[in-house]
Amino acid sequence: MKKIYMDHVATNPLHPEVLDAMLPFFKENYGNPLSLYEPGIKAREAIEHARESTASLINAKAKEIIFTSSGAESNNFALKGIASAHQNKGKHIIVSRVEHHSILNSARFLEKQGFAVTYLPVDNYGRVNPADVEKAVNDETILISIIHASSEIGTIQPIADIGKIAHEKGIVFHTDSVAATGNIPVDVKALNVDLMTFAAHQFYGPKGAAALYVREGSRIVPLIYGGIQEGGRRAGTENVPAIVGMGKAAEITIRDLQKRIDHVLPKRDSMISTGLSVDKVILTGHPEQRLPGHASFVVEYIEGEAMLMMLAVKGIYSASGSACSSKALKSSPVLISIGVPVHLAQGSVVFTIGESTTDEDITYFNETFPQIITRLREISPYSKGWEGTEDATCTAKK
Helix, strand or coil: CCCEECECCCCCCCCHHHHHHHHHHCCCCCCCCCCCCHHHHHHHHHHHHHHHHHHHHCCCCHHHEEEECCHHHHHHHHHHHHHHHHCCCCCEEEEECCCCHHHHHHHHHHHHCCCEEEEECCCCCCCCCHHHHHHHCCCCEEEEECCCECCCCCEECCHHHHHHHHHHCCCEEEEECCCCECCECCCHHHHCCCEEEEEHHHHCCCCCCEEEEECCCCCCCCCCCCCCHHHHCCCCCCCHHHHHHHHHHHHHHHHHHHHHHHHHHHHHHHHHHHHHCCCCEEECCCCCCECCCEEEEEECCCCHHHHHHHHHHCCEECECCCCCCCCCCCCCHHHHHCCCCHHHHCCEEEEECCCCCCHHHHHHHHHHHHHHHHHHHHHCCCCCCCCCCCCCCCCCCC
16 A cells, blocks of 8 residues: 655654764763763764754854753743743843744643733734734733744744844844744844754654754753753753754755755645645645645544545545644634634545655545545535524634
């Protein structure tokens, strides 16, 4: 049976060159980077080389990169660290309703600590209006955090415009760029961001390696206390193989990014055309301002779990909602925020492709996906409509 991986936004396979770069640091070069003898010095030099490479990926300085264990840790670090460092100035934070759970849950935590949080609405494409950001700012606002791109609906936000507003008002601006960095060009200076989260596994690096970009001169309180690692801002013995892997993955991405984009764009567009050719299938997210390898839909009269199971039976591995919430038996807050009714939000499916996706894979998808929808509708109890549901219309853009 043909097997096709279409969940690249959840994670990616390790690039062979990345694995080769990591292997020596599991056995030969295993020293603690804080040690003053040769094995430790080699490990330290490898970390600093990776820091340079990782910084180059986003047009930052090496000293502006703090290595972490995950995007979730970086997001927690950004919100809690900035809130703690600036609380004497004010205690108001702005985020959007389509943020990753690590942002939303951090914001809720801070609310319990006495901070006020504004949750901005989005339009039917999932985009934040910069004018809404400006209106939400008050004298107490110390931090704005808006996701760069949604892993669930693929929409890319107007980050540079929002960052300009934040800087004009003297407010720290953070973006969660996990889904974007490595998939589209990212330049922290052009985006006007003070802090940015990104993770290695999104660009064919290892899991367990991520970073928080912190603009030089920004004040932030550590999330993890202990030793002097990462300039005293993130304690704990460094995961040297993972950091080396992230640096190597960054180097490869700088080299190959445009080729990757050119590879997936026409394939993504073909998938979207196929999905929209089926009756009562709706594209979620922006049709143009979206990640190049991302196609997401809501399918009326079918549950997402049923689609995932039948797709898997046919060898197509995909997702429904975000990787962190797809097993939760509740509607996606992202889909609800863009106007998808609760009963339709259960029928979401997300396909994300990568550099290993072939034309043959897309042909197989284009043949199989409509067949699966047809079959599931034949056995769906709602195949003739949503009985007892007055508002069956999805306001997400078709």
